[in-house]
Amino acid sequence: MGKVVSKSFNDDFKRTVVELYHLGTSVKNLSSEYGVSEVSIYKWIKRSSPMNLEDGSTVTPDDYAKLQKQLRRLQEENEILKKAMAIFAKK
Template sequence: MGNKNTGKKYNEDFKKMIVDLYNSGSSAKGLSSEYGVSEVTIYAWVKKFSPIQTEDGSTVTADEIANMKKQMLRLQEENEILKKAMAIFAKK
C-alpha cells in the first residue's frame, strides 16, 4: 500500500544526541541503521540543531532563529496595536 508514516515522535534530547553523534564523526547511514531513524530525518535534525556562527562570535541554531523570528513578529504586532491605541487616545 505504499510508504506509511509510522508517526514516531522523538524527544529533543534524543534528536540532539543524534546530531552530536553525527557531528563527532558518525555517518548518517550508520546512525540510521543503529537507531532506526531515516537519513533524511537525521539531516533535518542536523540542520535544525547545528550551531551557526554569527558576526560577533556567538553561535545560534536554526531553531533559535525561527523562535526569535516568531517573537519579533509578535512584538511588532503588539507595537502596531499600541500605536493605534495611542492615536485613539490622543484624539480624545
Template sequence: MNTKNNAKRYNDDFKSMVVDLYHSGSSVKDLSSEYGVSNVTIYKWIKDLTPIEGISDKEITPKDVDAIHKENLRLKQELEILKKAMVIFARK
C-alpha cells in the same frame, strides 16, 4: 473520519544524542539503520541542532534563530496595535 498521524515523535534528548553521535564521527547511514530514523530526518536534526557561533562566543542554532524571528514579528505586531490605540486615546 479519523486519520491518525503515523509519524513517530522523538524527544529532544534523543535528537540531541543522534546529532552528537553524528558530530563524533558516525555516518548518517549508520545512525539511520541503528535507530530506525530516516536519513532526511537526521539531516534535518543536524541542521536544526548544530550550533553556529553567535555574538560574544555564544552558540545559537538555526532553530533558535527561527524562534527569535517569530518573537520579533509578534512584538512588531503588538507595537503597531499599541500605536493605533495611542492615537485613539489621544483624540479623547
C-alpha cells in the same frame, strides 16, 4: 502498497542522535540503530549547526526561527499599542 508511517521524536532524542553524529558515528549507522531515516538525521544536524553572525556570535537555525517569530509578535504588539495610544490621545 505500504502505508507511510510518520514518527515523532522528542527534542532530547534528536539532540542525542546529533551528538552521536558529532562524536563520529555515521548517519547510516545511526539510522539503522535508532530507526530514523537518514534524511531526518541530516535535517536535525543542519538545524542544530550554528550559523556565524556578523558580530562573531553564533545561533542555530532553530533559534533564529524562534527569534524571528518573537520579533513578528512584538512588532504586532507594538502596532496595537500605537493604535491604542492614538485612540486615547484623541479623548
